[in-house]
Amino acid sequence: MSQKTKLAFIASVVLNVLLVGVLIGQSPRRFDRSAMREQRMEQVIKDLPEASQTRLRERFKQLRAAAEPLFEQIRKSEADTVELLGKEPFDEPAYDRQVSKIIGMRLEMTKKLSQVVKDASKDLSADERSRFAQLLRRPAPPKP
Numbered sequence: 525m526s527q528k529t530k531l532a533f534i535a536s537v538v539l540n541v542l543l544v545g546v547l548i549g550q551s552p553r554r555f556d557r558s559a560m561r562e563q564r565m566e567q568v569i570k571d572l573p574e575a576s577q578t579r580l581r582e583r584f585k586q587l588r589a590a591a592e593p594l595f596e597q598i599r600k601s602e603a604d605t606v607e608l609l610g611k612e613p614f615d616e617p618a619y620d621r622q623v624s625k626i627i628g629m630r631l632e633m634t635k636k637l638s639q640v641v642k643d644a645s646k647d648l649s650a651d652e653r654s655r656f657a658q659l660l661r662r663p664a665p666p667k668p
Contacts, residue, residue, distance in 0.1 A: 583644040
């Protein structure tokens with residue numbers, strides 16, 4: 525094997541090990557996130573009338589349904605970007621294009637989700653909108 529082939533092989537193995545490690549390391553958090561989100565929603569809406577609880581649950585489901593495909597597209601583009609880092613020779617213009625694409629996707633996602641939130645909030649009461657806003661805030665990170 526030539527020196528370049530060995531180096532490319534080792535880089536590929538290292539990147540694959542890192543990718544598998546990230547996927548395995550993130551998967552419990554992803555499964556846990558859903559349960560934590562559900563628990564948080566129940567805490568925020570527990571003292572509202574049943575009709576309001578149902579309406580807020582539905583709006584939150586709408587938002588998640590709109591967001592998930594966008595998040596998935598961004599995750600795929602990020603994985604493609606990481607793949608570019610492992611290819612030999614390094615294609616800097618392709619990497620820069622991919623990063624610009626991700627930035628654009630995040631901007632579009634923000635616009636789309638902002639519109640979904642606005643549409644979902646239009647017919648909510650002031651108290652329901654306040655609770656919906658609480659649901660949209662990211663929870664504080666756990667203290668060590």
